[in-house]
Amino acid sequence: MTANNYGNHPLLLLSRSTESANLEGASLSFGLSSRRFSRSMFTAVDDGGKSLSFYGAMSTLTSIVGNRACRDKAIAKSMMRFAGVPTAPALRMPHKGTKSAMRFVELHGWPVVVKPLNGQGGKGVTANITSEEELRLAIKGVDSPMGFLIEKHVGGEDYRFLVAGEEVIGVWRRDAANVMGDGRSSLDELIDSKNEIRGTNPHLATRPIKKDALVLNHLKRSGLTLEYVPSAGEKIYLRSAANLSSGGDNIEITDETHPSLKAIAVRAKQTLPSIELVGVDILLEDYTLPASDQEVNICELNSMPGISAHDFPMYGKPRTAAARYLEILAAGTGVSLKDTRKQSRFLLTSYGQFNENHFADHLASICNRAGVKLLDVEGTPDRYVADLEGEPFAMSAVHALSLAPSARVGRVEGSEVKPEA
Incomplete structure (x- = not known):
């Protein structure tokens, strides 16, 4: 397979908060205005004043209870088991609970997986543990005063199902961090080369393969x-x-995934109280076969999944997951979306405290890097208004970057982008 090339996509300008900027770009393309309060938080507003607010990819329709239940792996596992959703046996272990973990092994057998109770992105996860020595080492890396989670290791490949509302809007197969030999380069050199490829992908650019202790x-x-x-x-x-x-690859396979597997992912999401977007991680044998023909186990639920991973897969056809997520949220809240647009005029209004005319220079520099035309800009010590023209995702990158000027430029309290009527 050949990795996707996203060219000089404007979201590559961001070293963080790509999820927020990606959703904001989709919002602007639907003709919504955007009020941004930080690099991670913004509110999308329609012409009638109805709004949706986001922190990263998490919307106002996600409750604190739903988010907490999802983030605690032991709670999420328990909820799924009560609902009859297929998931591997797992149990919360106490702090320094190596003996308890060994009793779990005696009951369920090797191999096992050890995970932190709270955490995302695979941090601290050790899979396929087959000995007490490996188990002790894994526990040492994730143990906390609240303990850790041990789980029976089950077979199958690893898939991420993105569920919004009652719909699976994206599926990709993930492959653990890897390199392909060329007969000449060392693993050290091959990792560097692979990271160069990842650096061209808006979602993966800030997720390189690290040569850390877990890799070693x-x-x-x-x-x-x-x-x-x-x-x-x-x-x-x-x-x-x-x-x-953790440096893994993602391969987009939504259209080829069997409907029965998507139905299981939706059921898993439904076990959580009041949450609109969930990443469901499933281990299975063949994504084209029905669930009844294979072993299927959900290993984890994620309340802050990466939508951008579906819009920017490393391999396979890119999707428009952020746009579909907004359509689902808008249908449930009455927010009015316009027909999508690829190019538009925008009015950017920034509030704060500015030094002389340095903010205008700061904005011009960002626009030049993002490919946005700065048609006009006027300002006072506490307010700047700029007339801009460009693509919605380029505008979202400009909006996010404009919030962080230097002390020489000034301070931004908040800002708003309005597409032209």
Whole structure:
């Protein structure tokens, strides 16, 4: 497979908060205005004043209870088991609970998985543990005063189902961090080359493969080091967990995924109270086969999933997941969306405290980098208004970056972008 090339996409200008800017870009393309209060938080407003607010990809329709239940892996597991959703046996372990973990192994057998109770992106997850020594090492890396989670390791490949409302709006298969040998380069060099490819993807650019202790320990278990030179075509895995934030790859497969598997993902999301967007991580054998023909296990639920991973997969056809998510939210709240537009005029109003005319220069520099035309700008010590023209996602990048000028430029309290009528 050949990795997707997204060219000089304006969201690459952001080193963080890509989810927020991606959703804001989709909002602007639907003709909504955007009031931005931080790099992560904005409110989209229609012409009638109805609004939707977002923190990252999480909307105002997600309750604190739903978010908390999803973030605590033990609670989420319990809710799924009560609802009859297929999930591997798991149990919360106490602090320093190695003996308790070994009793779990005696009951369920090897291999097992150890995870932190709270956490995202695969941080601290160790899969396919097959000995007490490996178990002790894994527990040491994730143990907390609240304990940790142990889970029976089950077979299958790792898939992420993105559920918005009652609909699966994206599915991708994830592959743990890996490199492909060329017969000449060491693993150390191949990782650097792979990270260059990831750097061209708006979602993966800030998620490089790290040469950390987990990678080194994984290689050690296979008798390898970073100096190893794989033969041409030899694929070397660098971690056991397949999360994108840990350097994994994602392959878009939504249209080919069997409907019965999508139905299970929706059922898993429905076990959580009052939450509108959930990433459902499922281990299964073949995404084209019905659930009844294979073993299916949900290993995790995520209350702040990466929508951008579906809009910008490393492999496979990119989707418009952010736009579909907004359509679902708008249908449920009465927010009015206009026909999408690829180019528009925008009025940017920034409030705060500005030094002389430096904010105008700051804005001009950002617009130049994002490919947005700065048609006019006027300002006072506490307010700037700029007339801009460009693509909605380029405008969202400009909006996010304009919030963080230097002390020399001034301070921004908040800002608003309005598309032309």
